[in-house]
Amino acid sequence: MNVVDSPVETWVGESQSPTASSSALISQKPAGLAPKSLLTLGTGYLRVSLFDAVSVLLPLTQVQEVIALPSHRLSALPNLPAPVLGLMNRRSQVLWLVDLVYLLGMGRLELEALTHHVVVLKVGTVTLGVAVKAIEGMVSIAQDAFVPVPPQVPPSALPYLKSCARVASSETSSALLMVLNPDALIQSPILQIQN
Amino acid sequence: MVDQLDRTRSQSTPLSEPPGLSPRPKPAFPPPQKKPSKSWLSGLGALGLEKKATLLAIALGTLPVLGIGGLAYVVADRTISDQITKAEQSRSVGLSDKLNRYMDDRFSDAQYIAKQPTFANSRIRSTLTRENKDNDLTAFIQSKTMYDSVAVFDLEGNVISQSAGPALDNHRDRDYFKQVLSSQSPFISSPTTAKASGDRAVHIAAPIFDSDQKNIIAVVRLRLPLAKIDDVARNFSGNGEHYHIADRNGTLFLASDVNEKDDIDRNISDIFPALKQSITDRKNNTLPGLDDGKLYMLSYAAFPQLGDINLLWNTVITLDDTVAFGAQRSLLTTILLGTLGSALGTGFLAAWLAKRGTRPILDATRAVKALGEGKLQTRLEVEGQDELALLSGNINQMAGQLETLVKIQTLSTDRSNSMARIVGNLRRNLDPDVILQNGVEEVRDFLKCDRVVMYRFNPDFKSGYVTAESLGANWVSAKGELIEDPLTPDAVDRYKNGRVWTLTDISKQQLTDCHCKILQKLQVQANIVAPIRRDGELIGLLCAHQCSGPREWDEEEIDLFRQLSVQIGYALDQSHLFEQTEAARGAAQKLSEEQRSQKEELQMQLLDLLSDVESASDGNLTVRADVSAGEIGIVADFFNAIIENLRTVVTQVKSSAAQVNSSIGKNEAAIGQLASDAMEQANETTRTLDSLEAMTQSILNVASNAQAAAAVTRNAADQAQQGGEAMDATVVNITALRDTIGETAKKVKRLGEASQEISKVVSLINQIAMQTNLLAINAGIEAARAGEEAQGFAVVAEEVAELATRSAAATREIEQIVSNIQQETSEVVNAMEQGTTQVVKSSQMASEAKSSLRQVVDGSRQVDELVQAISNATVSQVDTSAQISQLMKAIALISTRTSESSKQISTTLRETVSVAQDLQASVGTFTVN
Incomplete structure (x- = not known):
């Protein structure tokens, strides 16, 4: 089994045509839920999809919560960097909402949906909302599943990657997913300039 | 008179009631004795006046008394x-x-x-x-x-x-x-x-x-x-x-x-x-x-x-x-007895009064009846001065007048009878003397006087003769005497007008002397004189003398005397007329004798003439008659002239007959040619008639063919009409189909809308599943953060998430189904619209087909009319050819007739020739020169 080729094909094939069906809010794949392994902060990851067939993993240690935000509760502001979508209110706390796809340089998130799927990240004292296409679920990844970042990964996304992980997508197949580094995301130069 | 009355009374059957004499009893008061029945009115009418009056009076008298008594009885009875x-x-x-x-x-x-x-x-x-x-x-x-x-x-x-x-x-x-x-x-x-x-x-x-x-x-x-x-x-x-x-x-x-x-x-x-x-x-x-x-x-x-x-x-x-x-x-007994007593008393009184009141009327009735039966001596007794007495007096007066009139009538009837007898005797003779003698005899017998004479005037009315006399015994006769008693012109006029002069007593009347003497001579004491007129001329006087003493002539005697004088005049008229007729007959006999002798002389002269001209009858036109004096001479002269003229005519006839013979010989050939030509023409005409017959037959064929064509066309028109009706039905069906399709499309659209509602609900469910999933993830995060103790919670969260995922999958399936439904619905709607379009097209085509059929119908109707016109035309052609045929026949007839006429003319000409030859021969018998 060629573990490298398969995800590359997926990325290349899918990344250039990020059209998606509006109804696919949740990935059909049971993601990492299938193995009923013990889920801890150390091994738990949140799997989110950016667009069709492209999913990434976020470490649970830095995820505060996930929410579905109605688009009218998002307040757009002028003169902000392109990835910043606007301000949102979460339990009397005002958060920035950032387009994760844009931030990774993989196009733009489709914003036609009435509801934005938001992952609230907390890195130290900084809290940030990132908008994704869909939240797929939680997976537990063993240490031996981590592999080095393959060369097919777009360069714009490299600064934000921690590594890659092989995740079983079904009984017989598996996919290679990017694992993002929330610290890098928050320290992103695009956001920093603005700050 | 009383006897008569008694007799009439004893004879009297029940008198029929004179109408109007007594009022009819009113039906309100029927006689109490009589039970009311159907015929009571007629029975009442048959009763006599006396009985009716009595009954009415009794009823009037007793009924009120009985009524009051009964009423008093009832009232008293009740009160007590x-x-x-x-x-x-x-x-x-x-x-x-x-x-x-x-x-x-x-x-x-x-x-x-x-x-x-x-x-x-x-x-x-x-x-x-x-x-x-x-x-x-x-x-x-x-x-x-x-x-x-x-x-x-x-x-x-x-x-x-x-x-x-x-x-x-x-x-x-x-x-x-x-x-x-x-x-x-x-x-x-x-x-x-x-x-x-x-x-x-x-x-x-x-x-x-x-x-x-x-x-x-x-x-x-x-x-x-x-x-x-x-x-x-x-x-x-x-x-x-x-x-x-x-x-x-x-x-x-x-x-x-x-x-x-x-x-x-x-x-x-x-x-x-x-x-x-x-x-x-x-x-x-x-x-x-x-x-x-x-x-x-x-x-x-x-x-x-x-x-x-x-x-x-x-x-x-x-x-x-x-x-x-x-x-x-x-x-009550007292009341009853009193009432009955009063009623009886009143009834008797009323009956007596009624009887007394009606008696004079009954007497008058009986008397009138006796008068009617001819007993004119009947009289009534007049009592008192009331209307009944007046009636009785009038009846008596009437009876007296009737009696007198009957006597007068009897007398005048006797006189009329003797008058008629006298007139009959007078008219029996025609001799005037006998008439006059009979007249005076009858008059004397009638008047019972002493002398009756007929005095006949001389023409100057100065004197006259007694031409007839009837004399009683021992009185002086006046017959044959000349009496000089000149009449004044006044007296003549008077007598001419038929006046009768009477003398009652000679001693008491002033008379002229001569007249008085004549009368005294004849011992006349009273006389009556009437004129006798013949043909309106006064010819004498009829005088009746009473010599025994004065006599009063009554009117009737005078009148009869005058009538007798007139009748004698009429008898004289009759005898005068008879004499004149006899004289006229004698004159006529003499005239006929003279005429006979003249006639014989004429016959002699005529015989002479006939012997002269006898040879003329044998055709000798040269003879001449002797012209003598008299009528026969004139005839002979005329005869001679006629013979001369006849001779001239015979000469001319002879030459003319010869000319006719030669001319007819020339014409005969031409007439024979004319007859043969006419025959030829008749034959030609007959042939033409045959051709015309054939033409008529072909025209009739055309007409029948045209009729057949018309029938076929009419059949086609009927078929087209039926086709049009079928088309109408089709259009109606198509319209109904279109409506049905429209209804179905509406329902399908409503189905699509319903499936959209379903997809909205599915979307909501999806949303909820998504939220649930998020909450489950959050719960898992929290559980992970909590560590080992929250592992159970994490498991629950995972299961919730799994459930949410399954819900989402289910909703996706539903969405798929709904989208399939919507797609199929829209396909159905499209199919429906196409169907509707096709239906519209079909109905248009049907109406086009209908209009085409209508054109077919119109066309066949026009064809029908044309064929009808052809048929009519052929009929008129047949008529025309029949007329032509008629004319041809007439021509043929005329030709035949011409031919026959020519033959007849030819025959006649031949006959004429023979007649002319006969004429020549017969004229040849006359000797002209």
């Missing part, structure tokens, strides 16, 4: 009956009232004793001994003598005290005792037979109350024998009247009539059945009724309630009917 009834009722009510009051007093007595302190006051009661009490009660019944016993009982019925008399036993079982104890009030018992004495009595009982404690302590009882009540009521009996008193049950206990003692203890309803209803109703009433088979006036009265007591007893008073109504009956 009412009065008697009321009197009886008041009697019975009075009796009941009186007895009621009497019993009320008895009631008061009982209460009086009950309130006596002797019994009511306990202290006084106990202080008094039995003897004291008995004495009190004895004293009481001595003062009130109607009671025969008074007693006081304790509540057990034992005697406490009693009036003098046999000792009483225990009264506990008595009815009135129990009644008083139970009702605690006074009581009057029904009359019963007392146990102690055996008498019938009424018991009055009252309770005694203790004056202090107000409770009943004893009962007082008074006994009242019925004899006492009888005493009270006695006034109500006698003079046929009896009373009966019954208790509340209707049981009779008291009766005044000794005969009715047996009825005691019987029920009064049974005794008086007529009153049963009144007794049951307790209603006062009075009516007649039977008791023991005898008629009584029964009066019933119930006892009314009076104060505290209500006895409910019953009273009946009977009164003998003869006593009650005796006075009334005698009064």
